[in-house]
Amino acid sequence: MIQFRRIVDRTTFHRGTPGLILGVFFYVLALVVLYKIGNETNTNTAPCLLIQMTGIKCPLCGGTRASLALLQGDFKHAFVTNPLAALLVIVGLVWFILRFCLKIRVTLSLPRPVLICGIVLLVAINWSYVVSHQDIDGQERPPFVRDLLLHRLQR
Numbered sequence: 001m002i003q004f005r006r007i008v009d010r011t012t013f014h015r016g017t018p019g020l021i022l023g024v025f026f027y028v029l030a031l032v033v034l035y036k037i038g039n040e041t042n043t044n045t046a047p048c049l050l051i052q053m054t055g056i057k058c059p060l061c062g063g064t065r066a067s068l069a070l071l072q073g074d075f076k077h078a079f080v081t082n083p084l085a086a087l088l089v090i091v092g093l094v095w096f097i098l099r100f101c102l103k104i105r106v107t108l109s110l111p112r113p114v115l116i117c118g119i120v121l122l123v124a125i126n127w128s129y130v131v132s133h134q135d136i137d138g139q140e141r142p143p144f145v146r147d148l149l150l151h152r153l154q155r
Helices: 017-041 049-054 063-072 075-081 083-101 112-132 145-154
Strands: 002-006 104-108
Touching (some): 017 063, 063 075, 063 083, 083 104, 083 112
Antiparallel strands (some): 002 104
């Protein structure tokens, strides 16, 4: 299922790798900036647009808070906030270390339908957890844009 093999050729980068590295770099940079701003102003620095517009949590709702908790070393809070996002960050970090530091290529050999069904199942389980779980950090959330619009229309 999962294979680990040492890379013997000199080609570390493939066609999609530089974009992936840049994406991860900017994601981590954004997390650090949000962490610094949040600590200095003591506010919620990453409001989710979907939840503000509709009031519905997305499958990765709390993913930024989970990533920030991992950055601070608070694994329990990260997995309680959003288990899938915390798992993705940890798996991504392990993959990066294996691939670029240790030169070990990790391949997953599953049939495409099984892989897609597994991903959909993980997202569905995580979404049901996120929707049913109350905010544990005690932070007040900004009012939903939907509620603000309804309040203006009722005037």
